[in-house]
Amino acid sequence: MARRRLDDNAEVGASAMVIFIGILIASSVISALIISVGGTIFTRAGADAKVSSHGQKGIVNVVILEIWALDTTDEIHIVFDLPFIETPLRETDFTWILMCLPAGNRGLEFDSGSFEFATTLDGDGLTALPTIEFLPGANYRMIIQLDLCDLEVIEKATLILIIDKGSTHEKVLNIGTAPYVGKDLN
Numbered sequence: 001m002a003r004r005r006l007d008d009n010a011e012v013g014a015s016a017m018v019i020f021i022g023i024l025i026a027s028s029v030i031s032a033l034i035i036s037v038g039g040t041i042f043t044r045a046g047a048d049a050k051v052s053s054h055g056q057k058g059i060v061n062v063v064i065l066e067i068w069a070l071d072t073t074d075e076i077h078i079v080f081d082l083p084f085i086e087t088p089l090r091e092t093d094f095t096w097i098l099m100c101l102p103a104g105n106r107g108l109e110f111d112s113g114s115f116e117f118a119t120t121l122d123g124d125g126l127t128a129l130p131t132i133e134f135l136p137g138a139n140y141r142m143i144i145q146l147d148l149c150d151l152e153v154i155e156k157a158t159l160i161l162i163i164d165k166g167s168t169h170e171k172v173l174n175i176g177t178a179p180y181v182g183k184d185l186n
Contacts, residue, residue, distance in 0.1 A: 062078065062169070065077070076146070079121070079141045080140055086136075095161075101155050109148040110148065154175060157175055
């Protein structure tokens with residue numbers, strides 16, 4: 001039989017308790033650190049989202065895009081609407097850029113402008129009417145007159161529609177090798 005001896009020294013129990021308390025303190029410090037880092041990350045992400053949110057959340061919906069004229073000044077007819085803008089969009093906050101790549105890849109040419117001549121569908125899209133702002137869901141038309149891009153000699157073209165502090169819409173034009181008046185560019 002093994003003989004047991006009662007001892008008042010609780011060395012094993014005290015050591016276990018010290019280790020247990022140390023583990024609790026370390027785990028609480030690590031937990032607090034993880035929660036603090038997580039909170040900081042979420043706070044910064046929220047601040048970044050507020051900074052990068054658009055003033056105008058609308059997109060441009062191009063309904064018709066076609067060649068309107070092929071002569072000394074080539075023209076493109078565009079019919080569009082802005083179905084998802086939150087508030088009316090001022091004409092000065094809406095611009096276009098046409099990037100053209102001439103045959104033989106001889107460098108890019110750019111035409112650009114604003115939508116100051118855009119009219120509702122009952123206008124001709126070429127003379128300025130009192131369209132000062134674009135309303136959500138209304139259809140507008142405009143004749144884009146090109147100065148540098150010659151649609152008969154370019155290989156590729158891209159139309160970029162830009163809403164200031166909002167979205168950008170890029171449309172690759174399907175011009176082909178034999179463009180003609182009325183050709184659909186969608």
